Amino acid sequence: MNKRTKIYEGKAKILYEGPEAGTIIQFFKDDATAFNNQKHDVLEGKGALNNRFSEYFMQRIDLIGVPTHFIKRINMREQLVKKVEIIPVEVIVRNVVAGSMAKRLGLEEGMALPRSIVEFSYKDDALGDPLVSDEHVTALGWATPPELDDMIAMTLRINDFLTGLFAGIGIKLVDFKLEFGRLVEDGLMRIVLADEISPDNCRLWDIETNEKLDKDRFRRDLGGVMEAYREVAKRLGLLQEENSEIRDHKGPVLVSDNKD
Ligand code: TMP
Ligand code: ASP
Numbered sequence: 717m718n719k720r721t722k723i724y725e726g727k728a729k730i731l732y733e734g735p736e737a738g739t740i741i742q743f744f745k746d747d748a749t750a751f752n753n754q755k756h757d758v759l760e761g762k763g764a765l766n767n768r769f770s771e772y773f774m775q776r777i778d779l780i781g782v783p784t785h786f787i788k789r790i791n792m793r794e795q796l797v798k799k800v801e802i803i804p805v806e807v808i809v810r811n812v813v814a815g816s817m818a819k820r821l822g823l824e825e826g827m828a829l830p831r832s833i834v835e836f837s838y839k840d841d842a843l844g845d846p847l848v849s850d851e852h853v854t855a856l857g858w859a860t861p862p863e864l865d866d867m868i869a870m871t872l873r874i875n876d877f878l879t880g881l882f883a884g885i886g887i888k889l890v891d892f893k894l895e896f897g898r899l900v901e902d903g904l905m906r907i908v909l910a911d912e913i914s915p916d917n918c919r920l921w922d923i924e925t926n927e928k929l930d931k932d933r934f935r936r937d938l939g940g941v942m943e944a945y946r947e948v949a950k951r952l953g954l955l956q957e958e959n960s961e962i963r964d965h966k967g968p969v970l971v972s973d974n975k976d
Pocket of ligand 1: 808815816817845891892893916917918919946
């Protein structure tokens, strides 16, 4: 094994210097945390699944014309990505009221919103990633107004695309969180989708039963976290039913085809 230089260790991932300049290796850990690390557990197999989920979504998002940092999956736990300068803002999209929005505004979880809502929080663990407005983002220089416009446009496109993709496999995309970065290529700087997309940063409910198929199972002590993640992977066609092994697959399995 080559000795690698660790750049950063987060709660769910480790970043190492990549083999070529301008690349990074993202290693997906099995650790699960919530409420800013107050709750912690190790869920065997989560890292490998999230690596696969992220590969799957990033590749498809690239195909609809939204640029991402993703280059390729290297092995079960690692993927090669382009090195970007992360914009310190989490972009959250909500299609259905849930989580902190329900709590903050005293609303019941589950109300479909007449239009998708985009929220921003400032990425700062010590402050608990506080909710901020678009004006904070530009006034405090975290992103320029054109960068923010790009982030919002890409986010809404990704939301439309993923909402349809999940609906096709019987899942409601309630909300999710994205992160973006600045990438310099051929002397030009542009904004690309970065970080990861997995059930760690989405709320996914079964369309028929509203059963939670995401990290809320961990946050709320509902049990069956990995079973839920595997169910999503199975419906996307990323897992073989018999042995739950990760496999390469060309696309989602339609719900009607997925029933035994
Ligand atoms: P929230 O309702 O707790 O604000 O979460 C909104 C969405 O963002 C939800 O899909 C979970 C995701 N999320 C993260 O990915 N990371 C976080 O640190 C938090 C708080 C939420
Ligand atoms: N990942 C975040 C943490 O560890 C929060 C979350 O996803 O709920 O605090």
